[in-house]
Amino acid sequence: MQNIMTEEQLNVLKSDMKRKHRNLLVKRFLSNKLALSGSIIMIVIILLAIIAPFFTSFTPYELDAMKRLNAPGGEHFFGTDNYGRDLFSRVVHGARVSLMIGFAVAIITSIFGMIIGLYSAYFKKLDGVLMRISDGLMAFPAILLAIAIMASLGPRVENVIIALTIVFTPSVARTVRSAALVVKEQTYVEALRAQGASSSRIIWLNIAPNVLSPLIVQATFIFADSIIIEAALSFLGAGIPAPDPSWGNLLYDGKTVIFNAWWMTLFPGIAIMLTVFGLNLFGDGLRDLLDPHNNKAKK
């Protein structure tokens, strides 16, 4: 029964198991239509944001008084705006700004939300304080709170990230906390304490990996939400400062001429919609993928 294995056989076995595990993950991902289509949309948008500027000869800031409000076609794929700037390169540059902000907000809120959520789940006293603060923050409508913070900080890209982080961190902390509360009551946490593990070891090495999946799902939704709120902020003039192309700014510029130049509102609008749609699909798919109840059935 207990046949001894050589080091070599052992390593072969190990890598074999790892490969199988990886293959299973890939297979599961490919069979999940939501996650797959969401990630394809996102990859296309990200690729466009990176490489498209190299294919147009226009910069997003180049004015041309002779070509104001040209309809799409010819050398301007998406037409021009009211200053004669190339709309395509502005939308593509806007994608860079929006995606960068969304990504940064998703990462930073995840980190803060994780810390706050884990510690408030583990320590009862902290819980009371931290959760009341986040209740307070969540009581404000997200957009109003963001505007208020932007008004006090001033319109800059960094400040948009800070404002959105403050707005979204409480909801991430809530998600992490509720997942961690469940994990905390599991016997293995008690078993770990019986083994002499310290609190921080239990929190970071044992509870944290168990709350990652709801956190990742939440982060993709926050990515999408912060793109929408950033656009709203810029549209209201409280976001990215004017000459910089963000999708919200483009919509704002298009608002006054919406009956003469439909393309100025249509293309940034479609860009926002597609990105958010892709992210939401991706998030939904991830949720199905990472939910252990679903995995069992697919195995």
Place this chain on the structure above:
Amino acid sequence: MRGDTMTELLLEVKNLKVHFETENGTVTAVDDVSFSVKRGETVGVVGESGCGKSVTAESILRLLNEKHTNYEGNILFEEKDILKLSYSELQKVRGNDISMIFQDPMSSLNPVYTVGNQIVEALLLHQNLTKKEAESKAVEMLKLTGIPLPEKRVNEYPHELSGGMRQRVMIAMALSCKPKLLIADEPTTALDVTTQSQILDLINELKDEFNMGTIMITHDLGVVAEVCTKVVVMYLGQVIEEASVESIFSSPLHPYTQGLLKSIPQIEGPRDEKLYVIEGKVPTLTQIPKGCRFAPRCEFATEICRDKMPQLESYENDLKVRCWHFKDIQEKRGGMNGSRNESQTVNS
């Protein structure tokens, strides 16, 4: 390991009281419990659900929520009082000197790590080993617990193992640092009967190998008969009888212990007979009877039982019982079914 370790006292619980502060006032879940464990000895702690056996076990490692719990008394482990240790000293004792196996193997392992990883973690925490050494030690421990293909199993996740396997992993983890005392909190309750006896044999074997003291918490008297040398019977937070396993099965003194033994279904004898039940319910801890705690359910109860609480009295050698009438009961029974030895068959 030293020569005459068998007789050496390892753990001594002295007048332990555990109070919980709840919304309905203070509840004393463990009331004046004393017992001791020697090296290489297996002590069974028996009782119904809610009698305080798990609380006693968890107090030994101070696993209960300290904010709502007050301890009284002493828990001496190798002459150090665990209740007085600082938190960092306590962490050194946990897992290293005293280990615990839990009831439910299904949720006792972290689902996101391989089982090998979790044994390695316990090893790295307490022993100065490199990662590599710890990994080979983990395989060795798994092999010791009789898991087939331990080299393969270390890389598997808990959900890939059966309940019995997981309990073996838990045992491997608990024993990896060679603890001096093992607390097994109903280690076989969640397992099926064949696996149960395998796990018990395993604990017994390893106990001899490491010369550990073991506390076996259980409500299954079969388990007690199989592995224990001494038995502590608890009822409603108190020790009501303490005796060697032989005398518990052959001549139980306390009416409650007698009731427990009588309610075991017998393989021999007529089948249509109803099982014996102890009348009444266990009172809740908030409404403890004034006198003897078992009095409301006891067939021998008299005025004094309902009025005054009996003390745990030593009787003969190493026998202890908490009952006003145990001598009468013993005499009466002596007349009824002859000698002690007659009922010894229960034990085998």
